[in-house]
């Protein structure tokens with residue numbers, strides 16, 4: 001189908017615990033939007049291909065040790081590296097579907113329970129990044145996530161960490177700030193089809209209204 005001229009593209013973020021099905025769902029959402037004639041691009045964080053991303057990759061694979069604050073700032077820098085690109089694509093009419101963003105940044109770092117690294121501190125280096133039009137949190141019990149084939153070998157793939165991450169994600173709903181108003185929770189414990197349908201219900205309208213110009217310019 002031919003893509004239509006649009007006011008700007010939308011910026012949609014998909015978040016969730018490891019094993020919640022993010023990658024599958026991000027791909028399906030892109031395919032569905034594309035099939036309906038939208039210009040769409042996918043992006044993921046961490047982007048392990050950049051120099052900063054390579055440092056993050058080494059850390060996640062336990063090949064490099066880094067202070068909790070340092071690695072946090074690298075994750076943030078990895079987003080800033082792409083900020084101008086995201087804005088540029090959106091203004092050219094591309095809808096961006098993003099696998100993880102600053103919400104993961106905040107909650108994974110805060111879940112480490114380092115008393116010197118609060119959720120508030122963790123949010124600050126990302127202030128000013130393009131603000132999503134919608135954030136979908138794929139919610140899954142940490143026990144169920146583990147039952148889906150077990151966690152991998154990477155740094156944070158442990159039950160206790162994942163449980164704290166989930167609690168912190170759900171806690172964002174209570175913060176009463178933009179993190180809560182942008183966020184919608186989708187139960188990722190259902191079938192792939194059901195989850196895809198639920199995500200579509202929560203995003204297609206947003207994409208339509210952004211593209212037709214009835215929503216504001218991209219915020220920060």
Ligand code: FDM
Nearest residue numbers: 045046075076100101104105108109156
């Ligand atoms: N992660 C991801 C963070 O700790 N901070 C961040 O800012 C981001 C984007 O990195 F455990 C964590 C979340 C996850 C790990 O993510 C790698 P993927 O989606 O498995 O590549």
